[in-house]
Structures are given as C-alpha cells and as structure tokens.
Amino acid sequence: MAEDNKFDIAIIGGGPAGLSAALTGRIRNKNIAVFEHLDFSEKLQKAHKVDNYLGLPEVSGKGLMQHFTGHALAHGPKLVKEKVMNVFPGDNMFTLLTPQTTYEAKAVIFATGVVSTLLFEGERELLGRGVSYCATCDGRMFDGKDVAVISYTEEGENETVFLSELCRNVYFLPQYKGDFARMRAPIKVLSAKPKAIVGDGQVEKLVTDKEEIKLHGVFIMRQSDPVENLLPGLELDGEVIKVNRDMSTSIPGVFAAGDCTGKPWQIAKATGEGLVAVLSAITYIDKVDLA
Ligand SMILES: Cc1cc2nc3c(=O)[nH]c(=O)nc-3n(C[C@H](O)[C@H](O)[C@H](O)COP(=O)(O)OP(=O)(O)OC[C@H]3O[C@@H](n4cnc5c(N)ncnc54)[C@H](O)[C@@H]3O)c2cc1C
Numbered sequence: 332m333a334e335d336n337k338f339d340i341a342i343i344g345g346g347p348a349g350l351s352a353a354l355t356g357r358i359r360n361k362n363i364a365v366f367e368h369l370d371f372s373e374k375l376q377k378a379h380k381v382d383n384y385l386g387l388p389e390v391s392g393k394g395l396m397q398h399f400t401g402h403a404l405a406h407g408p409k410l411v412k413e414k415v416m417n418v419f420p421g422d423n424m425f426t427l428l429t430p431q432t433t434y435e436a437k438a439v440i441f442a443t444g445v446v447s448t449l450l451f452e453g454e455r456e457l458l459g460r461g462v463s464y465c466a467t468c469d470g471r472m473f474d475g476k477d478v479a480v481i482s483y484t485e486e487g488e489n490e491t492v493f494l495s496e497l498c499r500n501v502y503f504l505p506q507y508k509g510d511f512a513r514m515r516a517p518i519k520v521l522s523a524k525p526k527a528i529v530g531d532g533q534v535e536k537l538v539t540d541k542e543e544i545k546l547h548g549v550f551i552m553r554q555s556d557p558v559e560n561l562l563p564g565l566e567l568d569g570e571v572i573k574v575n576r577d578m579s580t581s582i583p584g585v586f587a588a589g590d591c592t593g594k595p596w597q598i599a600k601a602t603g604e605g606l607v608a609v610l611s612a613i614t615y616i617d618k619v620d621l622a
Pocket residue numbers: 343344345346347348349366367368369370371372373374375377378379380381382383384413414415416442443444445554555556588589590591595596597598599601
C-alpha cells in the first residue's frame with residue numbers, strides 16, 4: 332500500500348467532533364486523515380443560528396463550520412473526500428474501505444454523527460440482501476434489474492445516474508427539495524415517502540405511502556449510515572456507540588466522539604469528545620508503537 336494511504340489515526344466524519352480531533356491530533360504531530368464524504372456537517376450548516384457555543388454568540392451553523400474547517404484544515408490533516416464503507420481490524424492496524432480504494436490506520440475515531448431518520452421496516456433484516464448504502468460498491472449486482480434509491484443527500488443523485496447506466500428501472504425517491512431535471516429515463520422520480528422494504532430473504536418490493544413497487548434492490552443514501560454496518564461487532568448502547576470515559580469503545584484502537592456516542596446532541600459535547608478521543612488514540616498508538 333502506498334505510504335500516503337497510511338495514517339496514525341483515521342477520523343471518520345468532518346463535523347465538529349471529527350475536526351476537533353483532527354486539530355489536536357495535528358498539534359500533537361500525528362499523521363491524521365479526516366474522511367468526509369459530503370460537505371462538513373451539512374446538518375449543522377442548516378442551523379440558522381447557534382446561540383450556545385461559548386465565545387461565538389449568534390453565529391450561524393454555516394459560519395461556525397467555516398471557523399471549524401478553516402482552523403482544523405490549516406494544521407494539515409489529510410482530507411479524504413470519500414465515504415468509509417467498512418473498517419476491518421487487523422494486526423495493530425485497521426483497514427478502511429471506501430468505494431474508491433483502501434487506507435490503513437493504527438487507530439480509528441468514529442465521528443459519524445447520528446442516523447437522522449428511523450430505519451425503514453425491513454431495512455436491517457435485508458441489508459446485504461438487496462438493501463445497500465453504496466451504489467458504487469454494489470450497483471453491478473443489479474445489472475438489468477429494477478432498483479430504488481431513497482436519498483436524503485444530493486450525493487444520491489450521482490449514484491442514481493450511475494445505476495441508470497446498469498439497471499432496467501431506477502426509481503428515485505428524493506427526501507428533500509431539489510431540481511431533478513437531469514434525472515432521465517430509465518430513472519423515474521417519485522414524490523413519495525418510503526414505508527417498508529419487503530422480501531423473504533431477498534428484497535422483493537418497496538412500500539411507499541402511494542404504492543408498492545416490485546424491485547430487486549433498494550439503495551439508501553443518508554448523511555450517516557448505521558454504525559454497526561461500518562464495523563460489525565462494535566458494541567452499541569441502543570442505537571449509539573458504547574464508549575468509556577476516555578472515548579474508547581469495545582474494540583481496542585477504536586474510539587468514538589460526538590453525536591454517534593449519544594445525547595445530548597450538541598456541538599460543545601462533540602468538540603470536547605473529539606479532543607478526548609484523539610488524546611486517547613495517541614496514548615493507544617504510542618503503546619502499540621512501543622510493543
Ligand atoms: C437544524 C439543527 C440545528 C442545531 N442547532 C444546534 C445548536 O444551536 N447548538 C448545538 O450545540 N447543537 C445544535 N445542533 C446539533 C449539532 O449540529 C450536532 O450536535 C453536531 O453537529 C454533532 O457533531 P458531530 O461531529 O458529532 O456529527 P455531525 O455534525 O453529524 O458530522 C458527522 C459528519 O460525518 C460525515 N460522515 C458520516 N458517515 C461518514 C462516512 N461513513 N464516511 C465519511 N464521512 C462520514 C457526515 O457527512 C458529517 O459531515 C443542531 C442540529 C441541527 C440539525
């Protein structure tokens with residue numbers, strides 16, 4: 332693997348938690364990668380006004396994220412604009428898989444935020460059996476077949492266009508307002524709310540508030556995916572990652588910070604936990620390096 336794909340610490344997520352971790356990690360002179368597949372915390376950027384972040388009264392969410400990115404990126408972490416799909420633990424090293432390539436890191440910090448919508452009925456059971464979170468990774472399995480894309484982010488539009496080059500019918504269900512003029516046949520844009528994904532061991536249909544669609548695959552594009560899908564075996568506390576006071580998780584070398592560790596979903600908690608997580612990760616890798 333090329334040396335520039337190897338890091339001391341890989342941080343998944345470029346929101347307040349991830350950027351806080353990246354800043355201190357770089358100040359401590361570690362080789363840090365920040366993986367961010369969308370804009371930096373699109374969620375927070377929608378906040379008209381943030382009034383409870385100490386020292387910056389009445390800042391907008393967008394303005395605050397500009398301060399955070401400007402500050403953290405000036406310290407030179409490597410920014411990787413790719414989505415981490417899987418993390419595989421190895422021998423004192425983790426492999427991170429994106430749709431494009433693989434990376435390695437001695438420690439990993441999850442700063443992925445929360446899944447902002449409830450999972451659909453049938454989604455968890457049919458994951459890997461027709462339900463997917465990545466068209467680039469899994470699209471080829473649906474060559475000549477019928478699929479739907481349920482998208483909460485504009486990123487889903489590119490994935491839908493890619494699928495339209497492979498599939499017979501592509502139903503695009505955007506869950507946000509936008510201009511979908513570039514979505515041409517075989518893409519059908521549906522203004523509908525998904526309700527359930529149904530199938531006996533394999534996806535057979537998508538149920539919406541308007542109709543039932545027979546199909547073979549359903550791609551779901553959210554800002555953040557369920558974490559248990561990223562790293563199977565990571566211990567959860569309900570829907571969030573179970574952490575200790577030093578932000579370590581059930582897997583040695585894996586740390587977590589921010590909304591993905593639970594409430595309160597607040598910026599100050601996210602930045603504080605990002606700091607603790609990276610300091611703990613540094614202590615961990617210093618021990619691994621000595622071993
Ligand atoms: C409308 C609104 C208003 C809010 N107002 C306030 C407020 O006034 N005060 C306050 O304290 N809090 C507020 N919040 C909450 C605040 O936005 C969150 O607590 C904070 O953003 C959490 O930071 P985070 O870094 O943990 O997660 P996020 O900000 O959600 O960032 C996670 C990042 O990880 C990226 N990511 C996820 N998965 C992957 C992956 N697999 N690969 C690569 N990248 C990935 C996402 O694209 C995202 O950018 C508000 C939230 C909303 C939605």
